[in-house]
Amino acid sequence: MKVSYYPGCALHGTGKEFGLSVEAVSKALGVELMEVDDWSCCGASSAHATNFKLSLALPARDLMRAEKDGAADMMVPCAACFNRMKATQHQLAKDERLKREVEEIVGDDYRGTLAVRNAIDVFHNLVGPERIREKIVKPLKGLKVVAYYGCLLVRPPEICAFDDHENPVLMDNIMTALGADSLAWSYKTECCGGSLTITQTKYVVKLVDRLMTMARASGAGCVVTACPVCMANLDMRASESLQLPVFYFTELMALAMGLTGPEKWFKMHRVDPRPLLIGLGLI
Amino acid sequence: MGTFLEEVNARINGVPLQRCYHCRKCTAGCPLAFAMEYNPDKVVRMIQMDRRDEVLKSETIWLCVSCETCITRCPNEVDIAGMMDALRAMALEEGKAIRGKNILKLHEAFLAGIRMNGRINEALLMAWYKLKSGDFFSDLAMGIDMYWKSKLALRAPRTRDLRNVRGIFKKTSKSGQEGKRP
Numbered sequence: 397m398k399v400s401y402y403p404g405c406a407l408h409g410t411g412k413e414f415g416l417s418v419e420a421v422s423k424a425l426g427v428e429l430m431e432v433d434d435w436s437c438c439g440a441s442s443a444h445a446t447n448f449k450l451s452l453a454l455p456a457r458d459l460m461r462a463e464k465d466g467a468a469d470m471m472v473p474c475a476a477c478f479n480r481m482k483a484t485q486h487q488l489a490k491d492e493r494l495k496r497e498v499e500e501i502v503g504d505d506y507r508g509t510l511a512v513r514n515a516i517d518v519f520h521n522l523v524g525p526e527r528i529r530e531k532i533v534k535p536l537k538g539l540k541v542v543a544y545y546g547c548l549l550v551r552p553p554e555i556c557a558f559d560d561h562e563n564p565v566l567m568d569n570i571m572t573a574l575g576a577d578s579l580a581w582s583y584k585t586e587c588c589g590g591s592l593t594i595t596q597t598k599y600v601v602k603l604v605d606r607l608m609t610m611a612r613a614s615g616a617g618c619v620v621t622a623c624p625v626c627m628a629n630l631d632m633r634a635s636e637s638l639q640l641p642v643f644y645f646t647e648l649m650a651l652a653m654g655l656t657g658p659e660k661w662f663k664m665h666r667v668d669p670r671p672l673l674i675g676l677g678l679i
Numbered sequence: 680m681g682t683f684l685e686e687v688n689a690r691i692n693g694v695p696l697q698r699c700y701h702c703r704k705c706t707a708g709c710p711l712a713f714a715m716e717y718n719p720d721k722v723v724r725m726i727q728m729d730r731r732d733e734v735l736k737s738e739t740i741w742l743c744v745s746c747e748t749c750i751t752r753c754p755n756e757v758d759i760a761g762m763m764d765a766l767r768a769m770a771l772e773e774g775k776a777i778r779g780k781n782i783l784k785l786h787e788a789f790l791a792g793i794r795m796n797g798r799i800n801e802a803l804l805m806a807w808y809k810l811k812s813g814d815f816f817s818d819l820a821m822g823i824d825m826y827w828k829s830k831l832a833l834r835a836p837r838t839r840d841l842r843n844v845r846g847i848f849k850k851t852s853k854s855g856q857e858g859k860r861p
Contacts, residue, residue, distance in 0.1 A: 435798075592711075
């Protein structure tokens, strides 16, 4: 299966292990990633917080380029990029005049034909838990996880059109397929504070501590995420007494599938997850 | 242009703010409400009361982190997150004194990074933000730690067709000043 692939900036930087693990897992599951040629940044919060048209034109440029690749689907692992791509498609689909204006700004034609999918969607709905289960050589027995979806994968639901927006389960299903114990908890879609992490650190620490407290109360030994911003906040902003290891869900997929890479990626985390995994005999 | 309310409604490009009946679900779910001087539903009311200056000069509009919980839970589909975007853009266009200064500086550094390279290099972004904000020392140890973990690269791939990307900035900055959503 071929899909267009938009890695986005974070997957080359602070979310490096997300990018590497997405690529490794895709390859092992027979998903061929065609990186969008000469892609540019989606503009993230900074564009839509300050300039409406810029916030549409930047993702539109990438969507237009991806449409030329001919794949029906585009995988966008970063939750922030995913949200901007979906929001742009939504705005351009409902407003013909706006679409023409954005086409003029970018200097290209927009068709709106791509199915934009985050990585959970691709692995759960295009590949499927059954196929994932077949590839597992090392079930993650004894690993108690809470799946944390955050904001931008699920909200607003009519734009993201992905999973249940109050109680999403697709990442939990993948964790269950890997043999991990995916626990029920009530903070799946609470906000981690996102981009305020740099400018309003004190508020983000408060939000992250709340999440970690709930994760611990639920009995989790670690948190699993699919967003580089959530990862950065949970891994770096929790107060010392509340810290838990945090994983990208694709890192755990790679670990259970016996792929090379996970141990190298785990070294990039701020909270070292290796003692937990060694204790369970998983590495 | 008409009242403050009409202007904001035109920009939101969704249902009018008058649909809000102040059930306060937006405020109840807002992760940053505890830090805001005006709760999200209060901002809606202030717009209706034409309290333009207080709203556009508030820190509230910059503290909104765009988690979209408000619009997701609003029984009347009022796009509060879109309203906050519109208010920030208006505050900028009208040259209002910005209360969330560092937040805006980060946004500016972010967008400047895209204009320069087409993509964000996080090391460069942080350096730029620190120069603009004067906040040199926070997170320095963390930055060094990330550098050693090879997560902050000093050189990162750029977009080749930068002329195209910069053209987008140029064209939208003009239409941004004209300032109207269709």
